[in-house]
Amino acid sequence: MMEPMGQNILRAREVTKTYRSGKLEVPALRGVDLDIDSGDLITVMGPSGNGKTTLLNCLSGIDTIDSGTVHIDGDEIHAMRDGARTQHRAERMGFIFQSFNLIPVLSAEENVEVPLGILGVSNKEARQRAQDMLERVGLADRRQNRPRELSGGEQQRVAIARALVTQPAIIWADEPTGNLDSETAGAIIDLLLEVNEAGQSVLMVTHDRGIGAIGTRTVHVRDGLITYDGAPTTDGIH
């Protein structure tokens, strides 16, 4: 379900996150503030190991935070019980990862059906919607194939179809083109732009300066802090 354009859908304040392994402590986020409005396409850039993926994980609620708040649609997601937070993700979010993370034993169509099944959509409707979505990403003729039988670009398009099929308010994309050649990457970005133009918010972590420049906003992350949040630019990243 999409919100009216420009309405705030995520508000994060003073978010901190530290990874601990034995006595070793690595601060990943050190007091991050961020707002996402509906229709935003935010690209998150920064050097490796500086907290980009952690930011995505903490804001989306797939990782815990140490302090701060993350409100999505007015609800503090880290105050929710795990079940409610999980349900919230199922209803409001879609995820795209660099390594596709498709379920290898399911066909492309079945992979796309999974999030609909989680929402309790009937088998018949889920099948129809999955087919429509695969058609939209140009894979109508590959819907019976398993991930291993698809190219990297095709797998990522299946992953995008899976992320979009529930029409989520926010799409979280972590290096969605990281494993793809430039031509395929371009096609994937076009797809995300198309989705964004339809009103869905996208937060995309990327290393690619060219892709970083296409968003409505760019956020630069360095040493666990947001050092820039504004119009797309690649200045001062490295």
Added chain:
Amino acid sequence: MVTVLAAIAVLLTLPALVDLIRRPDLRRVGLRNIVRRPGEAALVVLGSALGTAIIAAAFIVGDTFDRSIRDIARTELGPVDQVVRVTNVDDLDDALVAIEGPGTIAGVDGVLAITSIGAALSNADATNAEPSLRISAVDMDAARSFGADPSITALADVPAPGLDEIVINTDTRAELDVEIGDLVAVYAYGERIDLELIALMPSEGLGGFSDAYIDPALLDSVAAEPPLGAEPPSALVLVSNDGGVFDSTEDPRNVRRIETATGDRLRAAGIDHDQSPQKLDILRDAEEEGDELTQIFSVVGGFSVVAGILLLVNLFVMLAEERKPTMGVLRAIGWRQGTLVRSFGLEGAIYAIIAAAVGALGGIGVGWAVVKLTQDIFATSGNDFSLILAVEPISLLQAALTGLVISLLAIWVTSWRISRLNIIRAIRDLPEPVTARGQLLLSVGGLVLAVVGVALLIGPGLGGKSVIPALAGPALMILGAGLLLKRWVRNDLLAVAAGSAVVLWGAFWAQILPKDVTTDVELPTFLVLGIILVAGGTAIATVIGPWMRRLLDLGSRPATAARLGLAYPVARTFRTALSLAMFSLIIFSLTFISVMSSTLGGQDDDIVTEISAGRDMMVDANSANPIATGDLTDLPGVASASPIIRAVPRWSADFDAESIEDPDRWRLSGIDPGFGNTGAPQLELRADRFATDAEAFEAVATDPTLVVVPSWFLAAGSDGVEVNLQDRVTMYTASGFTQEMTVIGVVQNDFTFAGPWVSADLVREQMPGGFRITRHYVTATADTSADDLAEAIDAAFVTNGASAETFRHRVGRFLSQELGFFRLLRGYLALGLVIGIAGLGVTLVRAVRERRREIGMLRSMGFPTGGVRSMFLTEAAFIGFLGIVSGAALGLLTARQLISGSDALDEPLPFVFPTSALVLVVLLPLIGAVVAAIVPAIRAARLRPSEALRLAD
């Protein structure tokens, strides 16, 4: 055997040991993979160790029986190697002189004359009694120095009893609860004599050979005139060969030589006698019994061991799949295929070596438990045979080596198989495509299997009349044909077709193969049969998963967890098949044994009818003090009592088994005319000219040339030998009389140990000094309970050593021992179930690790923790359910066919469905499978999505 196993183990271990020392890179990879996940490494070792433990336990059970039976040589014989029974007690001194001869027989270090009677003993007030003991008289000085080692006579410190004194052994003392100085009552030949207990002797050596010793003059006076039908004193000459208890029979040829020399001297002196090399016989029995039990437990345990092998292969296949990208990288940086194999082999060899050691030691515990349970079973069925736990280091070594070799073979073959990867595909985690060369190899393999199958069937199978190759041959032919057709036929259709063909063959082989191939079915046949059937059943079961998924698709509800739970086992056919087969094999064997057990247990009424001859009970008595028939019929509650004459002549027959000495001693039952009026034992085979079984028995009672024999008489039934109507049997008495007889009936169940049934008149005439009336078949009056009457008879005739037992009680006692043994086997098999359940748990633990990325993704998408749990539980339940159902169905089918529809057993039995046992066999493993999945399922559900995705990357 140990040497061969050790050589193979060294060959298989050596490459790993060399690498461990000389290849630091392989050592690092192998060792760090082990310590990286110690919990999972421990589970791999546990699965493999259980298999070794089962093998070790089988050996320990065999060793225990061997040692326990061998111990009889120590406790009941000591220095005695040969027992010479002199027919006429008056010839005893002459026999001793004859054997001693002018010079000692070479290899003999002692000869002792002894006279024995059977008697009952009690304490002074007859509150504690032992009805059937051997009391002997001997020259105590000679007895103490009998043989080269007086200590093994157990009489070294025992004084010679005087005329009113007695010496008893410690076992008898415990039964009578008497002390030195107390009076002990001896009942023999109708008299009671009170004697003072002057010493106790250990129940060993000569102290075990005879339960009590009295003065020779006293024994002579007691046994001066034995009543008719009572056994006169036995005059025995005991011969001790050079050596102690066990080493005196090390060379059986020497024992036979001494026996022959002894016999020659006695014959030269004209002395009638019987000889038996008792110690050699006991030790040989011990070895045979031990080997037989080792085989039983090895075969039954074999199901678990095969399940363990499947688990091991499954684990290594999973391990390889998980590490495939790493292996690809290692290949890319220069590791050869052989290096990968050795890397895996090194890791596996470490698991295998630890598992072999742990398993062998764990086997002691398992073996101890089996021995303890067996002893309990013996105790509840009235068998006082005492088991002594024996743990032979050589057996433990053999078990450890067997486990090690099996594990290493599985590891090396799997390692070789998984190392054959394409570097790029491995790094990118892509499946290996089916190449034309691969297809060709598959077809060639199929052809080879089919040819081997044909060769096995025709050669050793039908040609050599050996059932295992005849059974395995066609199964291999079907498998080979399946592989040949694989390139043209759809996999699922092929699996169903080939699987069904194998199952049908496994179910009906006994009807299809010629009878001369199937008559001698040995125990290992069932292991081979189980493997064949389970292979077929598993092939069919693997097709069921996709059908179930399609069914889920037909429903309107999404059932996402169930669909995902099925998706993995359906997609990974090979791994699923291994897990399924592992479960199925164990359930098959459990079901099979349950059916056998319930069928046997359901026979009690039929067997009682078969053996009771229309009476209620049999009453046995002490041979020196038999019960007079009149005294029995005078007892209130006795309606009738039929005396049965017992004697032990030698026999030969035209159907003698090879294992039988010719002629062999066999106890007979002699009956008088009129025996059949009350009823007769049921005959399995009866000559046509007799309308009823009773008529046949009446004919035997009146005609000395006719005989009814049990089906296992003279070891018929083994060695492929069968006894049939009109077979000729010859009876030989000690006096040289021979009587030819014709078999007119065959008794199936000889639970009363009646032996051959002949005319009592014949025995009385031809064995006047050799028969005893020690048995009666008794009928209770209508208003008397048979059980109560049995107790009353025991009480009334305690001094006769009366042992009254209703036929129902006797059958129940015998069956309870056999059923107890089946229970024991089921318990033993349950260890395999532990392997199956633990194996499923281990594979699911690894599955969680393998699927972290997918779990992380699912959780990110909003899949609830409960859904993740359900997904894994569904997977476990699915594999468990299919394995259990296929195993149970195959077990029922096979048992049904074997029991009721074939000649594989001695006689077809009515199939009894093991309802309650089957409920347990099905439910417990299913619960176990789900329980085994709980921990990995919870671990999977607890994974934080980000953590799962990060760790996976």
